Amino acid sequence: MSLSFQGVIPLGGCLVEPKEQASMPFAMTISHEDFHGNIVLAAESEPEQAQWLELLRESGKVTWNNAQLGEAMIESLEAQGLQLTKEKQEYLGKGTQHSIGARTCIGILSLLNPFSVIQFI
Secondary structure: OOOOOOOOOOOOOOEEEEEOOOOOOOEEEEEOOOOOOOEEEEOOOHHHHHHHHHHHHHHOOOOHHHHHHHHHHHHHHHHHHHHHHHHHHHHHHHHHHOOOOHHHHHHHHHHHOOOOOOOOO
């Protein structure tokens, strides 16, 4: 038996189930309509089998498309954060150069960063 890396099993859309078989206790199957047969795995104990089943099922929810969507969402949120920081700096600059009412300034700053400490001198 080789312990070297052999490849990847895409789990998105797979059905992961325990397999009742006397000759192979604590077995489980991974099946998919695109597979040519089922993948059969076995754990050493019932608790270990339950843990593997849970982890494999959860891993099936992490698909390539979901990972790409998550990455795009992170990039979008980072861009929004940069834009808000830029706007905050612009508003702070205008607030010190021009006469802006204190209420307007406080309202803008609290929208941009509700945790800001505002002090007018």
